[in-house]
Amino acid sequence: MKKTIRAFAPATVANVSCGFDILGFAIDELGDQVEVSLSETPGLKVIKIEGDGGRLPYEADKNTCTVAIQAMLDHLGYTKGMDISLYKGLPLGSGMGSSAASAAAALVAANALLGYPFDKKQLVNFAIEAERIACGAAHADNVAPSLLGGFVLIRDYEPLDVIKLPVPSGLYCTLLHPHLELNTSDSRSVLRKQISLKDSTIQSGNIAGLIAGLFQEDFNLISRSLKDVIAEPTRALLIPGFYELREAIQTIGALGSGISGSGPTIFTLSPSQAIAKKVGSAGKEVFKKIGLDVDVYISEVNDRGAYVI
Ligand SMILES: Nc1ncnc2c1ncn2[C@@H]1O[C@H](COP(=O)(O)OP(=O)(O)OP(=O)(O)O)[C@@H](O)[C@H]1O
């Protein structure tokens, strides 16, 4: 019988406000599944895609599943073939790391099929090649947390230096996904190419504060640090309801909110599940007023990452 391995990889929140391209965390339950089996025919072949409304490419050099696996096989010098089936659980262009979850699940399944030549941290090197074809930039702040789980810092890209951070207990995330699509490549194109020394100082202080807050389980420090002066000022203009939501949740007790990845999903961190739920209800009202449907997800930070099912 043909050996088949299926893996799951979770949705992720990239940037986490002050960590543009260098910080992300994983979400529970929501994600993509990928099944990989060895084939007699050489080359990688996407044989099935479900849950994408017929929108994703079957070409091996365009689908993030196959691009990621190919990067791994090239590294190994492996020339045999594999068949890949993708079961999409994540909406495209959502800001929840859809292209990344496919790549991470594909890599975890293929790596298991080959007898685990790599650990999950090493797989990040291959997964970023998939992000390069999905949005034109080999950013790792979705693929690294999707693979490893928890909060993950990308200290450097050349070479990749990926560091797993602690997850404070009791921390909850609310994701509000308004029914809009934003391609990461488009939301990267609106970014300023240069930032001032002042903004660089503010952003560095906040990312350092956020990381210290995670280590110290200091919710107040996390809250003070959830600020983004680099991407948010231009990207928020692409997301109706962004500032209205922030205002609506001001007195609820949440730690802070920001754009999840490149949007349009908005994430909020809260110090309890009860507050995270209140944020969800307030968010529904905000989007109802502006006439947009919204999906609400409430989750702890997923510390496990991608796994074989
Ligand atoms: N397996 C895949 N899953 C999702 N998108 C894919 C996949 N393979 C290729 N793509 C392409 O990647 C693009 C979607 O990537 P994009 O980065 O815009 O969305 P996203 O991953 O949901 O965004 P974000 O990273 O902000 O969460 C689409 O053009 C899509 O065709």
Ligand SMILES: N[C@@H](CCO)C(=O)O
């Ligand atoms: N760091 C990336 C994440 C995309 O999800 C960006 O902000 O463009």
